[in-house]
Amino acid sequence: MQLLEDRILKDGNVLGENILKVDSFLTHQVDYKLMKEMGKVFADAYKDSGITKVVTIEASGIAPAVYVAEVLDVPMIFAKKHKNITMTEGILTAEVYSFTKQVTSTVSIAGKFLSADDKVLIVDDFLANGQAAKGLIDIIQQAGSEVVGVGIVIEKSFQDGRSLLEEQGVRVTSLARIAKFENGQVVFDQADA
Amino acid sequence: MQLLEDRILKDGNVLGENILKVDSFLTHQVDYKLMKEMGKVFADAYKDSGITKVVTIEASGIAPAVYVAEVLDVPMIFAKKHKNITMTEGILTAEVYSFTKQVTSTVSIAGKFLSADDKVLIVDDFLANGQAAKGLIDIIQQAGSEVVGVGIVIEKSFQDGRSLLEEQGVRVTSLARIAKFENGQVVFDQADA
Numbered sequence: 001m002q003l004l005e006d007r008i009l010k011d012g013n014v015l016g017e018n019i020l021k022v023d024s025f026l027t028h029q030v031d032y033k034l035m036k037e038m039g040k041v042f043a044d045a046y047k048d049s050g051i052t053k054v055v056t057i058e059a060s061g062i063a064p065a066v067y068v069a070e071v072l073d074v075p076m077i078f079a080k081k082h083k084n085i086t087m088t089e090g091i092l093t094a095e096v097y098s099f100t101k102q103v104t105s106t107v108s109i110a111g112k113f114l115s116a117d118d119k120v121l122i123v124d125d126f127l128a129n130g131q132a133a134k135g136l137i138d139i140i141q142q143a144g145s146e147v148v149g150v151g152i153v154i155e156k157s158f159q160d161g162r163s164l165l166e167e168q169g170v171r172v173t174s175l176a177r178i179a180k181f182e183n184g185q186v187v188f189d190q191a192d193a
Numbered sequence: 194m195q196l197l198e199d200r201i202l203k204d205g206n207v208l209g210e211n212i213l214k215v216d217s218f219l220t221h222q223v224d225y226k227l228m229k230e231m232g233k234v235f236a237d238a239y240k241d242s243g244i245t246k247v248v249t250i251e252a253s254g255i256a257p258a259v260y261v262a263e264v265l266d267v268p269m270i271f272a273k274k275h276k277n278i279t280m281t282e283g284i285l286t287a288e289v290y291s292f293t294k295q296v297t298s299t300v301s302i303a304g305k306f307l308s309a310d311d312k313v314l315i316v317d318d319f320l321a322n323g324q325a326a327k328g329l330i331d332i333i334q335q336a337g338s339e340v341v342g343v344g345i346v347i348e349k350s351f352q353d354g355r356s357l358l359e360e361q362g363v364r365v366t367s368l369a370r371i372a373k374f375e376n377g378q379v380v381f382d383q384a385d386a
Contacts, residue, residue, distance in 0.1 A: 023303060024306070028270065028271065028273070028302075028303060028306070029268050029269070029270045029303075029306045030255075030259060030262070030268065030269045030270070030271065031268060032259050032260075032262045032263045032268075032269060035259065036263070058251060058252035059251035059252040059255060059271060059273075062223075062252060062255040062256055062259075063255055063256075063259045063269075066223060066225050066228065066255075066256045066259065069223070069225045070225045070229070075222050075223065075224060075225075076222070076223045076225060076256070077221065077222045077223070078221065078223065078252060080221065080252075109221075110216060110221060110222075113217070113221070113222045
Protein backbone atom coordinates (compact mmCIF):
# COMPACT_ATOMS: atom_id res chain seq x y z
CA MET A 1 0.00 0.00 0.00
CA GLN A 2 1.79 3.05 -1.33
CA LEU A 3 0.20 5.51 1.13
CA LEU A 4 1.45 3.43 4.07
CA GLU A 5 4.95 2.88 2.65
CA ASP A 6 5.27 6.63 2.01
CA ARG A 7 4.21 7.34 5.58
CA ILE A 8 6.70 4.84 7.01
CA LEU A 9 9.51 6.46 5.01
CA LYS A 10 8.41 9.93 6.14
CA ASP A 11 7.58 9.34 9.82
CA GLY A 12 8.97 5.94 10.83
CA ASN A 13 12.15 5.73 12.91
CA VAL A 14 14.54 2.81 12.73
CA LEU A 15 15.97 2.02 16.17
CA GLY A 16 18.97 -0.25 16.49
CA GLU A 17 19.10 -3.44 14.44
CA ASN A 18 15.47 -4.29 13.83
CA ILE A 19 12.96 -2.01 15.53
CA LEU A 20 10.76 0.31 13.50
CA LYS A 21 9.02 2.96 15.57
CA VAL A 22 5.77 4.20 14.08
CA ASP A 23 4.34 5.89 17.15
CA SER A 24 3.35 9.08 15.35
CA PHE A 25 0.61 7.42 13.28
CA LEU A 26 -0.07 3.83 14.44
CA THR A 27 1.16 2.59 17.82
CA HIS A 28 0.64 5.61 20.09
CA GLN A 29 -0.67 8.60 18.14
CA VAL A 30 -3.14 7.35 15.53
CA ASP A 31 -3.93 8.92 12.14
CA TYR A 32 -7.58 7.95 11.60
CA LYS A 33 -7.36 8.82 7.88
CA LEU A 34 -4.63 6.26 7.33
CA MET A 35 -6.49 3.69 9.47
CA LYS A 36 -9.62 4.25 7.39
CA GLU A 37 -7.74 3.78 4.11
CA MET A 38 -6.05 0.65 5.45
CA GLY A 39 -9.46 -0.66 6.53
CA LYS A 40 -10.71 -0.32 2.95
CA VAL A 41 -7.70 -2.14 1.50
CA PHE A 42 -7.92 -5.07 3.95
CA ALA A 43 -11.70 -5.32 3.49
CA ASP A 44 -11.34 -5.29 -0.30
CA ALA A 45 -8.81 -8.13 -0.16
CA TYR A 46 -11.31 -10.30 1.77
CA LYS A 47 -14.61 -9.01 0.38
CA ASP A 48 -15.53 -12.37 -1.21
CA SER A 49 -14.42 -14.52 1.73
CA GLY A 50 -17.62 -14.35 3.78
CA ILE A 51 -15.85 -12.88 6.83
CA THR A 52 -18.17 -12.77 9.89
CA LYS A 53 -15.74 -11.45 12.55
CA VAL A 54 -12.57 -9.38 12.68
CA VAL A 55 -10.24 -10.34 15.54
CA THR A 56 -7.28 -8.32 16.78
CA ILE A 57 -5.22 -8.02 19.94
CA GLU A 58 -5.02 -5.00 22.23
CA ALA A 59 -3.91 -2.29 21.85
CA SER A 60 -2.35 -1.09 18.55
CA GLY A 61 -4.44 -3.47 16.44
CA ILE A 62 -7.75 -1.98 17.55
CA ALA A 63 -7.87 1.15 15.39
CA PRO A 64 -7.07 -0.55 12.07
CA ALA A 65 -9.29 -3.53 12.97
CA VAL A 66 -12.40 -1.45 13.73
CA TYR A 67 -12.19 0.22 10.31
CA VAL A 68 -11.87 -3.18 8.60
CA ALA A 69 -14.93 -4.31 10.59
CA GLU A 70 -16.80 -1.20 9.47
CA VAL A 71 -16.24 -1.84 5.77
CA LEU A 72 -17.04 -5.56 6.08
CA ASP A 73 -20.02 -4.70 8.36
CA VAL A 74 -19.14 -7.27 11.03
CA PRO A 75 -18.24 -7.12 14.75
CA MET A 76 -14.63 -6.66 15.86
CA ILE A 77 -13.23 -8.55 18.85
CA PHE A 78 -10.01 -7.53 20.58
CA ALA A 79 -8.21 -10.29 22.46
CA LYS A 80 -7.02 -9.38 25.96
CA LYS A 81 -3.41 -9.54 27.04
CA HIS A 82 -4.21 -9.09 30.72
CA LYS A 83 -6.53 -10.72 33.20
CA ASN A 84 -9.78 -8.91 33.99
CA ILE A 85 -12.04 -9.63 36.94
CA THR A 86 -15.16 -9.39 34.80
CA MET A 87 -13.91 -12.19 32.53
CA THR A 88 -14.88 -15.20 34.55
CA GLU A 89 -16.06 -18.13 32.46
CA GLY A 90 -15.73 -19.70 29.05
CA ILE A 91 -12.42 -18.02 28.34
CA LEU A 92 -10.23 -19.40 25.54
CA THR A 93 -6.53 -18.74 25.99
CA ALA A 94 -3.13 -19.15 24.37
CA GLU A 95 0.38 -18.45 25.63
CA VAL A 96 2.20 -15.87 23.51
CA TYR A 97 5.91 -15.16 23.81
CA SER A 98 7.00 -11.65 22.87
CA PHE A 99 10.57 -11.50 21.59
CA THR A 100 10.40 -7.70 21.84
CA LYS A 101 9.31 -7.59 25.47
CA GLN A 102 10.89 -10.96 26.40
CA VAL A 103 7.84 -12.07 28.36
CA THR A 104 5.20 -14.74 27.91
CA SER A 105 1.65 -13.51 28.30
CA THR A 106 -1.72 -15.21 28.26
CA VAL A 107 -3.92 -13.93 25.47
CA SER A 108 -7.65 -14.55 25.83
CA ILE A 109 -11.02 -14.26 24.09
CA ALA A 110 -14.42 -15.08 25.60
CA GLY A 111 -15.60 -18.21 23.81
CA LYS A 112 -19.19 -16.94 23.52
CA PHE A 113 -18.15 -14.47 20.80
CA LEU A 114 -16.90 -17.15 18.38
CA SER A 115 -18.75 -20.15 16.94
CA ALA A 116 -18.33 -22.92 14.37
CA ASP A 117 -20.15 -20.71 11.86
CA ASP A 118 -17.59 -17.91 12.07
CA LYS A 119 -15.08 -17.07 9.36
CA VAL A 120 -12.46 -14.84 10.92
CA LEU A 121 -10.06 -12.24 9.58
CA ILE A 122 -7.25 -11.48 12.05
CA VAL A 123 -5.83 -7.93 11.86
CA ASP A 124 -2.68 -6.81 13.66
CA ASP A 125 -0.22 -3.96 13.49
CA PHE A 126 3.05 -5.91 13.19
CA LEU A 127 4.12 -9.37 12.03
CA ALA A 128 7.63 -10.39 13.04
CA ASN A 129 7.99 -13.83 14.62
CA GLY A 130 4.27 -14.49 14.26
CA GLN A 131 3.75 -15.48 17.87
CA ALA A 132 0.78 -13.18 18.51
CA ALA A 133 -1.01 -14.22 15.32
CA LYS A 134 -0.26 -17.89 16.06
CA GLY A 135 -1.83 -17.49 19.50
CA LEU A 136 -4.93 -15.86 18.01
CA ILE A 137 -5.25 -18.65 15.41
CA ASP A 138 -5.01 -21.20 18.23
CA ILE A 139 -7.80 -19.51 20.19
CA ILE A 140 -10.06 -19.07 17.14
CA GLN A 141 -9.61 -22.73 16.21
CA GLN A 142 -10.38 -23.79 19.81
CA ALA A 143 -13.77 -22.11 19.26
CA GLY A 144 -14.26 -24.18 16.08
CA SER A 145 -14.14 -21.07 13.89
CA GLU A 146 -12.24 -20.82 10.63
CA VAL A 147 -9.30 -18.43 10.25
CA VAL A 148 -9.56 -17.15 6.68
CA GLY A 149 -6.65 -14.77 6.73
CA VAL A 150 -4.30 -12.52 8.64
CA GLY A 151 -4.14 -8.85 7.69
CA ILE A 152 -0.93 -7.15 8.79
CA VAL A 153 -0.09 -3.46 8.67
CA ILE A 154 3.71 -3.85 8.75
CA GLU A 155 5.49 -7.15 8.14
CA LYS A 156 9.15 -7.67 8.93
CA SER A 157 9.77 -10.06 6.05
CA PHE A 158 13.27 -10.89 7.30
CA GLN A 159 11.72 -12.69 10.29
CA ASP A 160 9.85 -15.97 10.07
CA GLY A 161 6.29 -14.98 11.05
CA ARG A 162 4.88 -15.12 7.55
CA SER A 163 6.16 -18.60 6.76
CA LEU A 164 4.92 -19.84 10.15
CA LEU A 165 1.39 -18.67 9.31
CA GLU A 166 1.44 -19.84 5.69
CA GLU A 167 2.56 -23.30 6.85
CA GLN A 168 -0.73 -23.44 8.76
CA GLY A 169 -2.59 -22.76 5.50
CA VAL A 170 -3.54 -19.22 6.46
CA ARG A 171 -3.45 -16.43 3.86
CA VAL A 172 -1.32 -13.44 4.89
CA THR A 173 -2.05 -9.94 3.55
CA SER A 174 0.56 -7.34 4.53
CA LEU A 175 0.17 -3.70 3.54
CA ALA A 176 3.89 -3.01 3.94
CA ARG A 177 6.66 -5.63 3.85
CA ILE A 178 10.08 -4.69 5.15
CA ALA A 179 12.88 -6.61 3.42
CA LYS A 180 15.60 -5.13 5.63
CA PHE A 181 16.92 -2.10 7.42
CA GLU A 182 19.95 -0.63 5.66
CA ASN A 183 21.93 2.22 7.23
CA GLY A 184 18.94 3.12 9.37
CA GLN A 185 16.63 3.18 6.32
CA VAL A 186 13.70 0.92 5.51
CA VAL A 187 13.92 -1.20 2.35
CA PHE A 188 10.58 -2.61 1.22
CA ASP A 189 9.58 -5.88 -0.44
CA GLN A 190 6.54 -5.94 -2.73
CA ALA A 191 3.46 -5.68 -0.50
CA ASP A 192 0.37 -7.92 -0.79
CA ALA A 193 -2.12 -5.09 -1.22
CA MET B 194 -27.78 8.87 24.37
CA GLN B 195 -30.87 6.74 23.88
CA LEU B 196 -29.22 4.25 21.51
CA LEU B 197 -26.52 3.50 24.09
CA GLU B 198 -28.91 3.26 27.05
CA ASP B 199 -31.12 0.86 25.08
CA ARG B 200 -28.08 -1.26 24.25
CA ILE B 201 -26.95 -1.35 27.89
CA LEU B 202 -30.42 -2.50 28.98
CA LYS B 203 -30.48 -5.15 26.23
CA ASP B 204 -26.92 -6.51 26.37
CA GLY B 205 -25.29 -5.27 29.59
CA ASN B 206 -24.88 -7.62 32.54
CA VAL B 207 -24.82 -6.44 36.13
CA LEU B 208 -22.32 -8.48 38.17
CA GLY B 209 -22.39 -8.28 41.95
CA GLU B 210 -22.81 -4.90 43.62
CA ASN B 211 -21.39 -2.45 41.13
CA ILE B 212 -19.92 -4.02 38.00
CA LEU B 213 -21.58 -3.57 34.62
CA LYS B 214 -20.26 -5.92 31.97
CA VAL B 215 -20.60 -4.59 28.41
CA ASP B 216 -18.21 -6.98 26.71
CA SER B 217 -20.56 -7.77 23.82
CA PHE B 218 -20.38 -4.27 22.30
CA LEU B 219 -17.67 -2.14 23.98
CA THR B 220 -14.95 -3.72 26.12
CA HIS B 221 -14.17 -6.96 24.25
CA GLN B 222 -16.41 -7.39 21.21
CA VAL B 223 -16.95 -3.99 19.60
CA ASP B 224 -20.00 -2.81 17.64
CA TYR B 225 -18.49 -0.33 15.16
CA LYS B 226 -21.94 1.12 14.36
CA LEU B 227 -22.49 2.13 17.97
CA MET B 228 -18.90 3.48 18.23
CA LYS B 229 -19.49 5.56 15.10
CA GLU B 230 -22.75 7.02 16.47
CA MET B 231 -21.08 7.77 19.81
CA GLY B 232 -18.23 9.46 17.96
CA LYS B 233 -20.73 11.80 16.29
CA VAL B 234 -22.42 12.68 19.59
CA PHE B 235 -19.14 13.43 21.41
CA ALA B 236 -17.82 15.43 18.46
CA ASP B 237 -21.04 17.43 18.23
CA ALA B 238 -20.82 18.35 21.93
CA TYR B 239 -17.30 19.76 21.42
CA LYS B 240 -17.55 21.01 17.82
CA ASP B 241 -17.09 24.66 18.83
CA SER B 242 -14.29 24.03 21.33
CA GLY B 243 -11.35 24.05 18.92
CA ILE B 244 -10.23 20.53 19.90
CA THR B 245 -6.84 19.65 18.37
CA LYS B 246 -6.26 16.19 19.89
CA VAL B 247 -8.35 13.34 21.27
CA VAL B 248 -6.64 11.41 24.08
CA THR B 249 -7.74 8.04 25.45
CA ILE B 250 -6.16 5.16 27.35
CA GLU B 251 -5.66 1.63 26.09
CA ALA B 252 -7.55 -0.53 25.36
CA SER B 253 -11.37 -0.10 25.49
CA GLY B 254 -11.23 3.66 24.91
CA ILE B 255 -9.52 3.33 21.52
CA ALA B 256 -12.51 2.41 19.34
CA PRO B 257 -14.81 5.20 20.56
CA ALA B 258 -11.92 7.70 20.58
CA VAL B 259 -10.86 7.07 16.98
CA TYR B 260 -14.39 7.79 15.74
CA VAL B 261 -14.50 11.04 17.73
CA ALA B 262 -11.14 11.95 16.18
CA GLU B 263 -12.52 11.16 12.73
CA VAL B 264 -15.49 13.53 13.08
CA LEU B 265 -13.34 16.29 14.62
CA ASP B 266 -10.61 15.60 12.01
CA VAL B 267 -7.77 15.52 14.56
CA PRO B 268 -5.21 12.90 15.67
CA MET B 269 -6.04 10.45 18.46
CA ILE B 270 -3.45 9.48 21.08
CA PHE B 271 -3.83 6.44 23.29
CA ALA B 272 -1.95 6.54 26.58
CA LYS B 273 0.00 3.41 27.47
CA LYS B 274 -0.60 1.40 30.61
CA HIS B 275 2.53 -0.69 30.20
CA LYS B 276 6.17 -0.02 29.58
CA ASN B 277 7.43 -0.40 26.04
CA ILE B 278 11.07 -0.70 25.00
CA THR B 279 10.58 1.67 22.06
CA MET B 280 9.36 4.43 24.40
CA THR B 281 12.63 5.79 25.64
CA GLU B 282 12.68 9.53 26.09
CA GLY B 283 10.43 12.49 26.81
CA ILE B 284 7.76 10.35 28.41
CA LEU B 285 5.16 12.05 30.60
CA THR B 286 3.68 9.78 33.27
CA ALA B 287 1.10 9.62 36.05
CA GLU B 288 0.35 6.96 38.63
CA VAL B 289 -3.20 5.60 38.36
CA TYR B 290 -4.82 3.40 40.97
CA SER B 291 -7.49 1.01 39.68
CA PHE B 292 -10.10 0.17 42.33
CA THR B 293 -11.38 -2.58 40.03
CA LYS B 294 -8.04 -4.31 39.56
CA GLN B 295 -6.58 -3.10 42.89
CA VAL B 296 -3.26 -2.20 41.33
CA THR B 297 -1.39 1.03 40.68
CA SER B 298 -0.08 1.40 37.16
CA THR B 299 2.01 4.01 35.41
CA VAL B 300 0.17 5.62 32.53
CA SER B 301 2.29 7.40 29.93
CA ILE B 302 2.20 9.56 26.83
CA ALA B 303 5.20 10.67 24.75
CA GLY B 304 5.52 14.40 25.37
CA LYS B 305 6.30 15.14 21.70
CA PHE B 306 2.65 14.55 20.77
CA LEU B 307 1.28 17.32 23.01
CA SER B 308 2.15 21.02 23.07
CA ALA B 309 1.02 24.29 24.67
CA ASP B 310 -1.14 24.93 21.59
CA ASP B 311 -3.21 21.78 22.08
CA LYS B 312 -6.81 21.71 23.26
CA VAL B 313 -7.57 18.15 24.30
CA LEU B 314 -10.74 16.11 24.55
CA ILE B 315 -10.25 13.01 26.70
CA VAL B 316 -12.46 10.02 25.76
CA ASP B 317 -12.82 6.90 27.89
CA ASP B 318 -15.18 3.96 28.21
CA PHE B 319 -16.00 4.16 31.95
CA LEU B 320 -15.95 6.83 34.65
CA ALA B 321 -16.21 5.53 38.21
CA ASN B 322 -13.66 6.91 40.68
CA GLY B 323 -12.12 9.10 38.01
CA GLN B 324 -8.56 7.94 38.64
CA ALA B 325 -7.74 7.16 35.01
CA ALA B 326 -9.14 10.48 33.74
CA LYS B 327 -7.35 12.32 36.56
CA GLY B 328 -4.05 10.71 35.50
CA LEU B 329 -4.62 11.70 31.88
CA ILE B 330 -5.43 15.29 32.89
CA ASP B 331 -2.22 15.37 34.92
CA ILE B 332 -0.14 14.18 31.94
CA ILE B 333 -1.82 16.57 29.48
CA GLN B 334 -1.25 19.51 31.83
CA GLN B 335 2.42 18.49 32.29
CA ALA B 336 2.70 19.01 28.52
CA GLY B 337 1.22 22.49 28.90
CA SER B 338 -1.89 21.53 26.92
CA GLU B 339 -5.44 22.46 27.89
CA VAL B 340 -7.97 19.77 28.82
CA VAL B 341 -11.26 21.06 27.42
CA GLY B 342 -13.45 18.14 28.40
CA VAL B 343 -13.82 14.48 29.24
CA GLY B 344 -16.17 12.38 27.13
CA ILE B 345 -17.34 9.23 28.89
CA VAL B 346 -19.31 6.35 27.41
CA ILE B 347 -20.70 5.00 30.72
CA GLU B 348 -20.58 6.96 33.98
CA LYS B 349 -21.28 5.36 37.35
CA SER B 350 -22.89 8.45 38.84
CA PHE B 351 -23.02 6.90 42.32
CA GLN B 352 -19.21 7.07 42.48
CA ASP B 353 -17.24 10.27 42.83
CA GLY B 354 -15.35 10.47 39.54
CA ARG B 355 -17.53 13.16 38.01
CA SER B 356 -17.26 15.56 40.95
CA LEU B 357 -13.48 14.98 41.11
CA LEU B 358 -13.15 16.10 37.47
CA GLU B 359 -15.61 18.98 37.72
CA GLU B 360 -13.72 20.30 40.77
CA GLN B 361 -10.73 20.64 38.43
CA GLY B 362 -12.85 22.81 36.12
CA VAL B 363 -13.14 20.15 33.45
CA ARG B 364 -16.42 19.64 31.57
CA VAL B 365 -17.73 16.07 31.69
CA THR B 366 -19.94 14.68 28.92
CA SER B 367 -21.33 11.21 29.65
CA LEU B 368 -23.46 9.37 27.10
CA ALA B 369 -25.01 7.12 29.76
CA ARG B 370 -25.17 7.87 33.49
CA ILE B 371 -25.96 5.05 35.88
CA ALA B 372 -27.75 6.26 39.03
CA LYS B 373 -27.72 2.83 40.66
CA PHE B 374 -28.09 -0.88 40.21
CA GLU B 375 -31.40 -2.16 41.59
CA ASN B 376 -32.16 -5.88 41.73
CA GLY B 377 -29.53 -6.53 39.09
CA GLN B 378 -31.03 -3.86 36.79
CA VAL B 379 -29.50 -0.59 35.60
CA VAL B 380 -31.29 2.63 36.63
CA PHE B 381 -30.18 5.66 34.56
CA ASP B 382 -29.79 9.33 35.45
CA GLN B 383 -30.31 11.94 32.73
CA ALA B 384 -27.31 11.74 30.36
CA ASP B 385 -25.30 14.75 29.13
CA ALA B 386 -25.79 14.02 25.44
